[in-house]
Amino acid sequence: MNPEMFDRIYESIAKKESTYDGVFYTGVLTTKIVCRPSCRARTPKRENIKLYDSFEGAIRAGFRPCKRCKPEEPGPHGPDAALAAKVDALIGEHLSERVTLKSLAAALAISPYHLQRTYKRLVGHSPAVQLQRARIEAAQQMLADGKNSIAEIGSAVGFRSPSHFAVWFRSETGLTPSEYRESNASHREHPLDSKSSRANQGGNR
Numbered sequence: 001m002n003p004e005m006f007d008r009i010y011e012s013i014a015k016k017e018s019t020y021d022g023v024f025y026t027g028v029l030t031t032k033i034v035c036r037p038s039c040r041a042r043t044p045k046r047e048n049i050k051l052y053d054s055f056e057g058a059i060r061a062g063f064r065p066c067k068r069c070k071p072e073e074p075g076p077h078g079p080d081a082a083l084a085a086k087v088d089a090l091i092g093e094h095l096s097e098r099v100t101l102k103s104l105a106a107a108l109a110i111s112p113y114h115l116q117r118t119y120k121r122l123v124g125h126s127p128a129v130q131l132q133r134a135r136i137e138a139a140q141q142m143l144a145d146g147k148n149s150i151a152e153i154g155s156a157v158g159f160r161s162p163s164h165f166a167v168w169f170r171s172e173t174g175l176t177p178s179e180y181r182e183s184n185a186s187h188r189e190h191p192l193d194s195k196s197s198r199a200n201q202g203g204n205r
């Protein structure tokens, strides 16, 4: 799992969100207890967490199920919600690669038709739209961070050619990557402000 993905899941554990319930299981190394990511118990330190993608995997590794969140029972949002979260996780892990409805469906071992229909019903838009949004969000964040070149950022979100990346970014946001970077650089003295405004733009997920 890449660090960005881990960060995202850890954030949702800290907020006790159910986004990743049924998708990942939180093994707490200090207590040897496995929880749902949404468990109401005190949030473990990140270095004490090992994530498992199946409950059985955590049990095999010697964890005992938490009595509070009962990770062995199906989640309140049902298996379809877990599917949508799994799609988001896959998208987040493969932003730099070619991702299609077909490749997502294959990774989840379901039909593209079922994936498209279920995801749209749960989330309100298609996996393709989600992929675009995730790429834009990742590019904006990296541009604002200022750590990588524009070419590197383009390639991190799936564009081999920086000029194609620039054209796409501008058509999606109305700004070129350099304009976006400049307009965000002026806010860098207030990292918390810019972070919270980005979080708001990210919607409710």
Ligand SMILES: [Zn+2]
Pocket (backbone or CB within 6 Å): 034, 035, 036, 039, 040, 041, 066, 067, 068, 069, 070
């Ligand atoms: Zn728990």
